[in-house]
Amino acid sequence: MRIKALYATTLAALSLAACDNNSGQPAAADAPNNTTFCTPTTANVATEKTKAASSAEFSFQTEGSINPKTYKPGETASVSFNTFPRNVEEFQKAQEQLGTTPEGAVVLELFAFEIYNHDHTAGEECLKMANTSLNTSSVLSILKDRYNPKYGDYYTPQLVASYLEGATPENAYKANKPFKVTIRSHKSNAYEDANSLKGTVLKLEVYSNGYDTHWRGINVVKSKGETYYKVVNNPATYTQCKPVSFKTEEDYTDIWDQ
Numbered sequence: 001m002r003i004k005a006l007y008a009t010t011l012a013a014l015s016l017a018a019c020d021n022n023s024g025q026p027a028a029a030d031a032p033n034n035t036t037f038c039t040p041t042t043a044n045v046a047t048e049k050t051k052a053a054s055s056a057e058f059s060f061q062t063e064g065s066i067n068p069k070t071y072k073p074g075e076t077a078s079v080s081f082n083t084f085p086r087n088v089e090e091f092q093k094a095q096e097q098l099g100t101t102p103e104g105a106v107v108l109e110l111f112a113f114e115i116y117n118h119d120h121t122a123g124e125e126c127l128k129m130a131n132t133s134l135n136t137s138s139v140l141s142i143l144k145d146r147y148n149p150k151y152g153d154y155y156t157p158q159l160v161a162s163y164l165e166g167a168t169p170e171n172a173y174k175a176n177k178p179f180k181v182t183i184r185s186h187k188s189n190a191y192e193d194a195n196s197l198k199g200t201v202l203k204l205e206v207y208s209n210g211y212d213t214h215w216r217g218i219n220v221v222k223s224k225g226e227t228y229y230k231v232v233n234n235p236a237t238y239t240q241c242k243p244v245s246f247k248t249e250e251d252y253t254d255i256w257d258q
Contacts, residue, residue, distance in 0.1 A: 162210025
């Protein structure tokens, strides 16, 4: 019996070791200026992955900025970053750096989406930090299906990748490095004061190669007394984006592995 137990333990260790070893451009007419997971054996694997520290400390760089006080149609800003936060703690640190600007709030929403893709519990907590309370429930009502493989074509793990510069359906959403997201103020919808939110709603758009209509609406607000901008309305950013093109032989590679 002891020999059998030892044999089973050895097989399990070898199996784990083997698992551990596995390891768009925008359309010219409307483009912004260029300024394998191992198969889980338990339900805890994905959760543990999100708890693990990122291989590189998060850093970012901005080009341009969105003026939160004065509406300027089509004003553009971009945020470049080296890695994605992968858990709640890392998201909080990123929010401390990005959340005080409108463009940063947009990028944080994408970060929260992607964390939710890997870990619904951690992602929901991040979404609560990135959104106003009413918008959080709206986002979650869709993301729970968007990131569920059982929903077939509605399952779109490439959703966030579609917002990264260089990622297109034709190249299986392989993004440029460092990652880069471009945001602009809406070209025709001015800012709007909202007493219910105790702040001014900034109507913005974020660029994606995953849709025929590249610029996707997203509104943010910094309520009176709050430190960070929060997303208040953004259904266009989590609708189903295009699948990987049948013309490429590549499969989508998870952003965290790109």
